[in-house]
Amino acid sequence: MIANVGYFSLVLTFLVALYGAGAAAYGAIRSRPEVVESARHALLLTWPLMTVGALSMILLLVTGQYQVEYVASVTSNAMPVYLRVTALWGGQSGSLLFWSWLMSAFASAVGLRKWARDRELLPWVVVVTMITLAFFLGMVVFFENPFVRLWQMADGQVLTALFQPAGTTALVPLDGQGLNPLLRHPGMVIHPPMLYLGFVSFVIPYAFAMAALVTGRTDDRWIRITRRWTLVAWLFLSLGLILGGRWAYDVLGWGGYWGWDPVEIAAFMPWLSGTAFLHSVMIQEKRGMLKHWNMVLIVLTYALVIFGTFLTRSGILSSVHAFSQSAIGPLFFGFIGLTFVVSLALLIRRWDDLRGENQLGSMLSREALFLLNNLLFVGILVVCFWGVIFPLISELFTGTKVTVGPPFYERATGPLWAGLLLLMGIAPLSAWGRTSWKNLGRALWLPFALSLLVPVVLHFRGVTLWAALLGYWLAAFVGLVTLYEFWRGALARHRRNSESLPLALWRLAGRNRRRYGGYVIHLGVVMMALGIIGIEMFQTETQGTLAQGQQLTLGRYVMTYDSLAQWDTPDGRNVTRAVVSVYRAGRLVGEVYPRRDYYYASQQPMTIPGVRSTLEDDFYVLLVGWEPIAAQGATFKLYHNPLVNFVWLGGLVFIVGTLVAAWPDREPEPVRRKTVLRREASATAGGKAT
Amino acid sequence: MMAKRRALWLVLPAFLGALLVLPAAAQTSEPTDDQVNAIAKNLYCPVCENVPLDVCPTQACAQWRATIRQMLAEGRSQEEIQQYFVEQYGARVLAAPRQWA
Numbered sequence: 014m015i016a017n018v019g020y021f022s023l024v025l026t027f028l029v030a031l032y033g034a035g036a037a038a039y040g041a042i043r044s045r046p047e048v049v050e051s052a053r054h055a056l057l058l059t060w061p062l063m064t065v066g067a068l069s070m071i072l073l074l075v076t077g078q079y080q081v082e083y084v085a086s087v088t089s090n091a092m093p094v095y096l097r098v099t100a101l102w103g104g105q106s107g108s109l110l111f112w113s114w115l116m117s118a119f120a121s122a123v124g125l126r127k128w129a130r131d132r133e134l135l136p137w138v139v140v141v142t143m144i145t146l147a148f149f150l151g152m153v154v155f156f157e158n159p160f161v162r163l164w165q166m167a168d169g170q171v172l173t174a175l176f177q178p179a180g181t182t183a184l185v186p187l188d189g190q191g192l193n194p195l196l197r198h199p200g201m202v203i204h205p206p207m208l209y210l211g212f213v214s215f216v217i218p219y220a221f222a223m224a225a226l227v228t229g230r231t232d233d234r235w236i237r238i239t240r241r242w243t244l245v246a247w248l249f250l251s252l253g254l255i256l257g258g259r260w261a262y263d264v265l266g267w268g269g270y271w272g273w274d275p276v277e278i279a280a281f282m283p284w285l286s287g288t289a290f291l292h293s294v295m296i297q298e299k300r301g302m303l304k305h306w307n308m309v310l311i312v313l314t315y316a317l318v319i320f321g322t323f324l325t326r327s328g329i330l331s332s333v334h335a336f337s338q339s340a341i342g343p344l345f346f347g348f349i350g351l352t353f354v355v356s357l358a359l360l361i362r363r364w365d366d367l368r369g370e371n372q373l374g375s376m377l378s379r380e381a382l383f384l385l386n387n388l389l390f391v392g393i394l395v396v397c398f399w400g401v402i403f404p405l406i407s408e409l410f411t412g413t414k415v416t417v418g419p420p421f422y423e424r425a426t427g428p429l430w431a432g433l434l435l436l437m438g439i440a441p442l443s444a445w446g447r448t449s450w451k452n453l454g455r456a457l458w459l460p461f462a463l464s465l466l467v468p469v470v471l472h473f474r475g476v477t478l479w480a481a482l483l484g485y486w487l488a489a490f491v492g493l494v495t496l497y498e499f500w501r502g503a504l505a506r507h508r509r510n511s512e513s514l515p516l517a518l519w520r521l522a523g524r525n526r527r528r529y530g531g532y533v534i535h536l537g538v539v540m541m542a543l544g545i546i547g548i549e550m551f552q553t554e555t556q557g558t559l560a561q562g563q564q565l566t567l568g569r570y571v572m573t574y575d576s577l578a579q580w581d582t583p584d585g586r587n588v589t590r591a592v593v594s595v596y597r598a599g600r601l602v603g604e605v606y607p608r609r610d611y612y613y614a615s616q617q618p619m620t621i622p623g624v625r626s627t628l629e630d631d632f633y634v635l636l637v638g639w640e641p642i643a644a645q646g647a648t649f650k651l652y653h654n655p656l657v658n659f660v661w662l663g664g665l666v667f668i669v670g671t672l673v674a675a676w677p678d679r680e681p682e683p684v685r686r687k688t689v690l691r692r693e694a695s696a697t698a699g700g701k702a703t
Numbered sequence: 704m705m706a707k708r709r710a711l712w713l714v715l716p717a718f719l720g721a722l723l724v725l726p727a728a729a730q731t732s733e734p735t736d737d738q739v740n741a742i743a744k745n746l747y748c749p750v751c752e753n754v755p756l757d758v759c760p761t762q763a764c765a766q767w768r769a770t771i772r773q774m775l776a777e778g779r780s781q782e783e784i785q786q787y788f789v790e791q792y793g794a795r796v797l798a799a800p801r802q803w804a
Contacts, residue, residue, distance in 0.1 A: 265754075266758065266760070267754070267755065267758035268758070272753060272754075272755075274752075274753040275753070330752070403800075404795075407800070413793055413794050413795070414749075414793060414794070414795040415794050415795050415797070415799075415800045416747045416753075416795045416796070416797060416798060416799070417799055417800070418747065418753070418755070418798035418799055419798065420745075420798050420799055421798075421799040554737075554740070555736075555737050556735075556736035556737055556740055557735075557736055558736070609760070618760045618761070619760075620758075620760050635758075637760075638765070648736070650736075650740075650758070
C-alpha cells in the first residue's frame with residue numbers, strides 16, 4: 014500500500030515536472046504570463062509530491078517491509094533506525110530517488126523567489142530544472158523503481174514487480190541483507206547527502222546561465238543571482254569531499270584519506286570546475302571580461318555533476334560491459350551529450366553578445382592571475398578526466414583493462430597544485446586592471462622574505478627533500494600574504510576609525526565578507542597543504558608479526574602487542590580486537606585498539622585502525638592478521654602520518670571561510686549596484702586601503 | 704699466451720655464473736613484511752578495485768602477498784615479480800599503464 018502511494022507520487026511528480034518544463038517554455042515564447050505562472054505552480058508542487066514519495070520509502074525502510082526488494086537489499090532487522098533512514102541512499106535506486114528529492118527542493122526554492130524581479134529569466138530556469146528533475150525521475154519511474162516488490166512463482170522462481178504478476182504469491186523475507194558495512198559509519202551517513210546537495214545546487218546556476226543565453230540577457234545578472242547558490246553548492250561539495258576523506262581514513266584502513274579512486278574523482282571534478290568558476294565570475298563582475306569562459310565553466314560543471322552521478326551509478330567503472338547491460342547507463346550518456354550540445358549551441362548563438370568589456374591590461378593584473386588560476390584548475394580537471402576514462406577507452410578499444418592509480422595523478426597534478434599555491438600568494442596583492450612589477454614587488458617583498466625563512470629553517474633541521482621544502486615555502490608564503498592582508502586592512506581601519514584592532518578585524522571581514530571569507534578559505538587550504546605534504550612525503554610504515562608482549566618500532570614510536578579478544582556482536586559482526594600500548598620516545602603515551610570486523614551476512618571484513626592522534630602526527634595501527642588458535646601471534650601494520658590532522662583542521666577553517674563568504678546579506682542586494690561596484694573596485698585597487 | 708686465454712675462457716663463465724647466483728644467495732633469508740609490502744604497494748588485484756595490494760584485507764590478496772614473499776625468497780627482482788603478475792592477470796594489476804612510466 015505505502016509502496017503504491019510512493020510510486021504513484023513519483024509518477025505524478027514526473028508528469029508535473031514535464032508539464033512545468035513544457036508550460037514554462039510555451040509561456041515564455043508566446044509571452045503568456047498566466048501559463049508561466051502555472052509552470053511556477055508545477056515547480057512548487059514537485060517538492061511536496063517528491064516528499065510523499067521519499068517519506069513512503071523511509072517509512073518502508075524503518076518498518077522493515079522486506080517484501081519491497083530495495084528494503085530487503087539495504088536493511089536488516091539488526092540495524093538501528095537512523096541507519097535504516099540513511100539506507101535511503103545506500104543503494105542505486107534509492108539514491109536516485111534521494112537525488113530527485115533534493116533536486117525538487119532546490120527547484121522549489123527558486124520558485125519561492127520574488128518572481129517579478131527577473132521575469133524574463135525565470136521561465137527558462139523552470140525549464141532547465143524541471144527537465145533535469147524529469148530525467149532523474151524518469152529513470153526512477155521506468156528503470157530503477159525502488160518500490161518494486163518480491164513475488165514468488167509456483168516453481169519457486171522469484172520475480173520483482175510493483176503489482177502482483179499472475180500466478181505468484183507475495184514473498185516476504187524474514188530479514189534483509191543489510192546495508193553494506195562500509196556505509197555504516199557516521200561519516201558515510203552525512204557524506205553522500207552533502208555531495209548530492211552540492212551536485213544538485215550547481216544545477217541552479219547552470220539553469221540561470223542557460224536562461225541568460227536563451228533570453229539574451231548577457232550581462233552579469235545571472236551571476237549575481239546565483240552567486241550564493243554557487244557558494245552553497247561549493248560548500249556542500251567541499252564538505253562532502255572532506256567528510257569522505259575522513260571516512261576513508263577512519264574506516265578503509267589503508268593509512269590515507271584519498272586514493273584517487275574513480276568514485277572520488279567523480280565528485281572531485283565538478284568541485285574543480287566549480288572552484289575555477291567561483292574565481293572567474295569575479296572577473297566578469299568586476300571587469301566585464303571572460304563571459305564566454307564563465308558560460309563554458311558552468312556548462313562543464315553541470316555536465317560533470319551529471320557525469321559524476323553517471324560514473325558512480327551506471328556500473329561503467331567496473332566494466333564497460335556492465336555499463337552496456339545496465340539500463341540507465343546509456344540514458345545517462347545520452348542526457349549528458351544532449352545537454353552539453355544544446356548548451357554549447359546556445360553559447361555559440363550568443364557568442365557575439367558576450368564580448369568582453371575590457372582587454373587584459375597586464376599579465377600581472379589580478380584578472381590575468383585569475384585566468385592563470387583557471388587554467389591550472391582546468392589542467393587538473395583534464396588530468397583527472399583522462400585518468401578516469403582512460404581505462405574505459407582502453408577496455409573498449411583494446412579489450413585490456415588497465416588501472417590508473419595514485420602515482421599518475423600525483424605526478425601529473427603535483428606541479429599544478431604548486432602553481433595554484435603560488436598564485437594564491439600573489440593574486441590577492443595584485444590589482445584589477447593594471448599592475449606593474451614595481452607595485453607588486455612593493456606589496457610582496459615582506460611576506461616573501463619572511464616566508465623564505467621556513468625552508469631555510471627546515472633545511473637546517475634536516476629536511477632535504479626539495480619538493481617538501483618548496484611545498485612548505487609556498488604554504489608559508491600564502492599564509493603570510495593572507496595574514497598580511499588581514500593585518501593591513503585591520504590596521505587601516507584602526508587608524509582611520511580609531512577602532513580597537515580586534516573590532517577593526519571583525520568589521521573589516523564583516524563589510525567585505527566575500528573577500529575575507531575567501532582569504533579564510535585560503536588559510537584553510539594552506540593548513541590542508543601542510544598536512545597533505547606531511548603525509549604524502551613523510552609517511553613511513555612498517556609491518557611485523559608479533560607474539561604477545563613483543564614490540565614493533567617505527568621511528569620514535571614503539572608499540573607493544575598486549576592482548577587480543579574475539580567476540581560476536583548482536584548486529585551480526587564478529588569483532589577481533591587487539592590491545593596495543595604505544596610508547597613515544599620511550600614513554601607510554603596510551604593504548605589503541607585496532608580491530609577487524611567481519612560481517613557475516615555480507616561476508617565482508619573491515620579493518621578499523623587504532624589511532625593515537627596529536628597535532629604533530631598520527632600513529633596509526635592496523636590489525637592485519639592473527640593466528641586463529643588462541644592469541645599467539647598477530648600481524649600489525651603501522652603508519653606514521655606526520656601533520657595529517659592539519660588536513661582536518663584546515664578543512665574546518667575552509668568550511669568556516671565558505672560560510673563567512675556565503676552568509677546572506679542583510680541589505681537587499683540589487684539596489685545601488687553601481688555604487689557598490691565602484692566602491693569595491695576602488696577598495697581592491699592595489700589591494701591598499703579597504 | 705694461448706694457455707692464458709684458455710684459462711680466461713674457463714674463468715669467465717664461472718665468474719658470470721657466480722654473478723647470477725650470488726644475489727639469490729644473498730637473499731636466502733626470509734623476506735620481511737616491509738619488503739613484501741614495498742612491492743605489493745604498486746600492485747592491484749583485479750577483484751578489489753582501487754585497493755592497493757599491500758592493504759587489501761581479503762583472502763585472495765593475502766595469497767598474492769604470500770606469492771610475492773615466496774618469489775622474493777627465491778631472489779626474484781621487483782620487475783620480475785611485477786612481470787609475473789602482469790602475465791597472470793593482465794596489465795590492470797599495475798598502478799599505471801606501462802607506457803606512462
